[in-house]
Amino acid sequence: MTGFLASEFFHNYRRSASAIIGSALMAAFAFAVLAGPFLVAQDPYDIASLNLMDSYKPPVWLPGGDPQFWLGTDGQGRDVWASILYGARISLFIGLVAMVASCTIGTLLGLIAGFYGGIVDSVIMRIADIQLSFPSILIALFLMSAVGTGVDKVLIALTAVGWVVYARTVRGSTLSEIEKEYVQAAKVAGLPNHKIIRKHVLPNVLTPLIVIATIQVGTFVLIEASLSFLGVGVPITQPSLGLLIKNGFDVLFSGLWWTSVFPGVAIMMLVFGINLFGDFLRDELNPRLK
Amino acid sequence: MLGYLLKRLIQMTLVLWVVSVIVFLMMSFTGDPVFMVVPIDASDAEIAQARRLLGLDDSLPVQYWKFLTSLLQGDFGRSYVFRQPAMTLILERMPATVELVLVAMALAIAVAIPLGVYAGANPQSRISRVIMAGSLLGISLPGFWIGMVLIYLFAVHWGIFPSSGRGDTVEIFGIRLSILTWDGWTHIVLPAVTLSLATMAIILRITRAGMMEVGRQDFMKFARAKGATRGDVLYKHGLKNALIPVVTIFGLQLGDLIAFATITETIFSWPGMGKLLIDSIYRADRPVIVVYLMLVALIFVVINFLVDVIYMLIDPRIRLK
Amino acid sequence: MTDQPLLAVRDLRTHFHTFSGTVKAVDGVSFEIGQGEVMGLVGESGGGKSVVGFSILGLIDSPGKIEAGEILLDGKNLVAASEAELRKVRGREISMVFQDPMTSLNPLHSVGRQMDEVLRLHTDLDAKARQAACVEMLESVGISRAAERLKAYPHQFSGGMRQRVVIAIALLARPRLIIADEPTTALDVTIQSQILKLMRAQIAEKGASMILITHDLAVVSEMADHITVLYCGKVVERGRTRDLINAPSHPYTRGLIDSIPDTVNRHDRLSQIPGTVPDIRNLPKGCNFRDRCPRAQALCAEVEPQLEPQHGTLSSACHFPLKPGEAA
Numbered sequence: 001m002t003g004f005l006a007s008e009f010f011h012n013y014r015r016s017a018s019a020i021i022g023s024a025l026m027a028a029f030a031f032a033v034l035a036g037p038f039l040v041a042q043d044p045y046d047i048a049s050l051n052l053m054d055s056y057k058p059p060v061w062l063p064g065g066d067p068q069f070w071l072g073t074d075g076q077g078r079d080v081w082a083s084i085l086y087g088a089r090i091s092l093f094i095g096l097v098a099m100v101a102s103c104t105i106g107t108l109l110g111l112i113a114g115f116y117g118g119i120v121d122s123v124i125m126r127i128a129d130i131q132l133s134f135p136s137i138l139i140a141l142f143l144m145s146a147v148g149t150g151v152d153k154v155l156i157a158l159t160a161v162g163w164v165v166y167a168r169t170v171r172g173s174t175l176s177e178i179e180k181e182y183v184q185a186a187k188v189a190g191l192p193n194h195k196i197i198r199k200h201v202l203p204n205v206l207t208p209l210i211v212i213a214t215i216q217v218g219t220f221v222l223i224e225a226s227l228s229f230l231g232v233g234v235p236i237t238q239p240s241l242g243l244l245i246k247n248g249f250d251v252l253f254s255g256l257w258w259t260s261v262f263p264g265v266a267i268m269m270l271v272f273g274i275n276l277f278g279d280f281l282r283d284e285l286n287p288r289l290k
Numbered sequence: 291m292l293g294y295l296l297k298r299l300i301q302m303t304l305v306l307w308v309v310s311v312i313v314f315l316m317m318s319f320t321g322d323p324v325f326m327v328v329p330i331d332a333s334d335a336e337i338a339q340a341r342r343l344l345g346l347d348d349s350l351p352v353q354y355w356k357f358l359t360s361l362l363q364g365d366f367g368r369s370y371v372f373r374q375p376a377m378t379l380i381l382e383r384m385p386a387t388v389e390l391v392l393v394a395m396a397l398a399i400a401v402a403i404p405l406g407v408y409a410g411a412n413p414q415s416r417i418s419r420v421i422m423a424g425s426l427l428g429i430s431l432p433g434f435w436i437g438m439v440l441i442y443l444f445a446v447h448w449g450i451f452p453s454s455g456r457g458d459t460v461e462i463f464g465i466r467l468s469i470l471t472w473d474g475w476t477h478i479v480l481p482a483v484t485l486s487l488a489t490m491a492i493i494l495r496i497t498r499a500g501m502m503e504v505g506r507q508d509f510m511k512f513a514r515a516k517g518a519t520r521g522d523v524l525y526k527h528g529l530k531n532a533l534i535p536v537v538t539i540f541g542l543q544l545g546d547l548i549a550f551a552t553i554t555e556t557i558f559s560w561p562g563m564g565k566l567l568i569d570s571i572y573r574a575d576r577p578v579i580v581v582y583l584m585l586v587a588l589i590f591v592v593i594n595f596l597v598d599v600i601y602m603l604i605d606p607r608i609r610l611k
Numbered sequence: 612m613t614d615q616p617l618l619a620v621r622d623l624r625t626h627f628h629t630f631s632g633t634v635k636a637v638d639g640v641s642f643e644i645g646q647g648e649v650m651g652l653v654g655e656s657g658g659g660k661s662v663v664g665f666s667i668l669g670l671i672d673s674p675g676k677i678e679a680g681e682i683l684l685d686g687k688n689l690v691a692a693s694e695a696e697l698r699k700v701r702g703r704e705i706s707m708v709f710q711d712p713m714t715s716l717n718p719l720h721s722v723g724r725q726m727d728e729v730l731r732l733h734t735d736l737d738a739k740a741r742q743a744a745c746v747e748m749l750e751s752v753g754i755s756r757a758a759e760r761l762k763a764y765p766h767q768f769s770g771g772m773r774q775r776v777v778i779a780i781a782l783l784a785r786p787r788l789i790i791a792d793e794p795t796t797a798l799d800v801t802i803q804s805q806i807l808k809l810m811r812a813q814i815a816e817k818g819a820s821m822i823l824i825t826h827d828l829a830v831v832s833e834m835a836d837h838i839t840v841l842y843c844g845k846v847v848e849r850g851r852t853r854d855l856i857n858a859p860s861h862p863y864t865r866g867l868i869d870s871i872p873d874t875v876n877r878h879d880r881l882s883q884i885p886g887t888v889p890d891i892r893n894l895p896k897g898c899n900f901r902d903r904c905p906r907a908q909a910l911c912a913e914v915e916p917q918l919e920p921q922h923g924t925l926s927s928a929c930h931f932p933l934k935p936g937e938a939a
Contacts, residue, residue: 008630008631011630012630018423018426130305130308130309133305133545133590133591133594134545134549134587134590135542135545135546135548135549135550137546137549137550137553138545138548138549138552138586141549141552141571142313142316142579142583143316145571145579146316146317146319147319218430222430222432225432225434225435226432226433226434226550226553229432229434229553230552230553230556230568230571231572232571242432245432245434245435245438248438249438249557252438252441252442252446253441253446253453255446255447257442260435260438261435261438261439261442264431264432264435264438264439267431267432267435268427268430268431268432268435271429271430271431271432272426272427272430274430275426275429275430276426279426414673507714508709508710508711508714508715509714509715509716509717509718511665511670511709511715512707512709512715512716512777513717513728514668514670514701515668515670515701515702515706515707515709516701516702516706516728516729516732516780517698517699517700517701517702517703517729517732517733518698518702518728518732519698520694522728526720527717527720530719531717531718531719604719605718605719606718606719606764606766607718607764607766
């Protein structure tokens with residue numbers, strides 16, 4: 001631990017405003033997501049706890065605001081703040097799980113492609129090439145339009161677009177690693193392939209994956225929000241931040257801006273935090289820049 | 291050169307073929323389109339007949355073969371909803387989308403390149419840090435949300451710009467353009483700004499990274515050792531080298547703009563093909579979705595090809611190979 | 612030497628401020644060059660040689676900084692000069708040849724355009740005259756069909772050819788001083804001597820002076836009138852080439868000479884200086900060379916030696932200098 005505290009990484013971290021702000025935002029969201037239900041009195045999805053008399057209350061600093069609902073309420077008397085806390089859970093859950101799935105599948109395919117080469121490699125990489133020439137959002141939109149709404153389906157769609165970047169990175173690093181003498185030596189020594197991969201190749205390709213994975217969570221949160229905004233993402237019963245914005249959009253023209261603006265601010269802060277920290281990680285972990 | 295072109299052409303055809311297979315397969319698994327064409331109170335016999343007419347009774351390979359041959363013959367089917375050829379529907383709406391995408395791209399480039407060069411040349415300055423934080427915010431914002439905020443502020447609250455639709459158009463060579471009328475401009479401002487933000491941020495960051503990378507190169511220092519001014523070193527020696535990665539990203543970004551135009555058009559009720567796609571998804575209007583996807587795939591493949599050509603024009607080292 | 616040298620560097624200190632400490636890349640270096648003279652600046656890699664060259668042209672970028680000292684060109688201090696004044700010096704009065712010809716030319720500009728740039732910056736010639744001057748210069752550095760070659764791009768030239776182009780660019784505006792930073796290190800051995808001969812001939816013809824920065828004593832011994840040896844950012848020895856090569860007084864110089872693999876010194880076997888350059892961020896007290904020095908004594912760990920006159924034209928910074936004929 002003292003080694004870490006004295007390291008250049010930690011030194012740079014302390015001197016980097018973006019790294020500190022980024023990780024603070026991420027920590028705040030982690031806390032909000034874990035402690036959310038204990039922070040607010042209302043469960044926004046328990047119909048019994050809603051009161052239509054409270055509907056469309058503006059934020060507390062505007063005339064008509066109610067101190068009970070500091071960010072205002074929506075058309076069903078739902079506390080916007082409570083909705084955001086619950087919505088962030090769904091958004092972040094989707095982002096994290098889809099990232100882990102993409103990373104696992106992509107890394108596996110990348111290792112296989114890089115390690116075995118040949119026809120397997122060609123097939124995997126051609127698929128990756130074709131997929132990369134289309135925007136992720138369009139592929140996800142197309143998949144969702146085919147399979148319908150649902151958290152599980154969003155996860156599948158995101159994983160389907162997310163694995164490519166890992167596969168490519170891992171394949172590239174694997175190719176350059178297996179050329180190296182120590183891997184060749186391990187092969188000659190008769191170490192089984194899975195051991196060579198696990199012990200020698202994988203540790204050396206991990207660093208770039210950390211950066212990609214960090215930033216991908218933010219990207220996924222945004223894509224999920226876009227899908228849900230278009231109505232082809234999560235279902236009404238599990239409103240993510242994106243779906244909250246969509247619901248608010250319908251009443252925006254009546255001047256009821258708070259139900260859509262605040263969830264957007266939440267997404268922005270979450271993704272901004274992730275990107276700030278990811279940027280810092282990239283600068284720190286990229287040996288080319290040093 | 292000719293061999294290269296031929297190789298690219300085969301590649302492009304192959305990609306389009308793969309896309310057609312995927313599109314076909316995905317579409318076959320989505321719902322049953324027969325209910326889109328028959329009346330609600332149709333009898334079983336009527337449904338069966340409609341099914342036969344649509345060719346849904348055939349096996350998948352046969353259906354695909356029919357699908358592919360009709361695509362190649364230029365028959366893209368009729369919209370279930372509009373009862374018109376799907377291609378006509380899309381082509382009618384394409385100028386609006388292209389217009390929006392190009393205006394957004396121009397806006398993004400005009401802002402991003404100068405700022406990116408500045409930030410890359412002065413990485414330590416305070417202004418650069420503000421630019422970079424701003425660009426990071428730009429890629430962290432949900433685009434549709436920015437569109438909403440702009441609508442609320444500029445249309446609902448201040449009433450400066452209209453909130454939706456395309457303004458007056460002028461017909462030039464049979465294409466309806468709105469950027470030639472004042473009313474058209476007032477309509478395009480908000481959607482174009484909304485659409486351009488993410489691209490602006492990305493081009494800015496790539497330009498900056500390119501400039502920083504180039505800044506470390508010996509020839510930049512050699513140019514300074516010749517006595518060239520800072521501006522000359524940056525713009526004459528640096529920018530062109532830094533632009534090479536930007537050009538690659540440029541193509542990808544054009545694709546992203548077309549993709550995100552679906553969302554922007556939905557928010558601003560912009561009558562383009564993106565909004566048509568979303569509407570068609572809601573209505574399970576399969577032929578329109580298929581045509582949209584195939585057309586967009588074609589556009590992307592062509593863009594990627596053009597990017598490679600531009601690449602060769604910029605970099606003399608590639609031209610010879 | 613004339614009364615006023617062309618270039619006088621006095622107590623130059625260029626430091627780099629990094630996370631892991633201040634790197635005193637150049638720490639109190641002084642030397643002079645007269646009109647038409649060639650000075651060799653010698654030392655191992657990481658010894659601060661290149662930094663001296665960049666300091667003279669004011670091309671030290673953050674985190675580096677010239678902390679102290681004077682660089683006098685005709686008595687005018689370049690350290691205090693503005694960027695605009697420096698621009699008039701760069702390429703016009705003092706030009707530079709970089710180490711790697713593969714990277715010192717802009718890959719996207721034609722050779723002609725890169726040559727023309729110098730003339731546009733520093734002369735009033737019209738386009739035609741500039742073109743003629745470029746052709747003439749390219750021919751004089753041994754590139755045939757020069758008029759055609761002007762349209763070519765750097766990647767169409769071999770490494771040796773590119774270095775000729777770089778030299779042509781450096782000579783174009785008839786500068787009075789050329790700083791050549793390892794001009795032949797990146798080239799094939801067979802090309803190296805061609806390039807060196809070319810540089811010597813061109814400099815003699817134009818009456819220019821040169822600072823030849825290199826790690827290779829064999830190269831400077833053929834080219835230079837004077838040699839300055841740097842170690843850890845400090846001058847450890849200097850003097851006339853003949854004196855310094857034949858009978859160096861500093862053990863470090865001796866070590867460098869003994870490691871030249873040629874017939875100049877007919878040693879039975881090639882020797883090598885033991886150890887490596889110490890961590891320049893953390894230099895010990897006393898003489899920086901003492902850990903690698905066969906003559907080191909207790910005093911060397913306590914007191915840092917200063918430059919003092921030795922035999923012949925030499926000065927060196929050593930408590931126990933070598934006498935002529937004495938082995939290390």
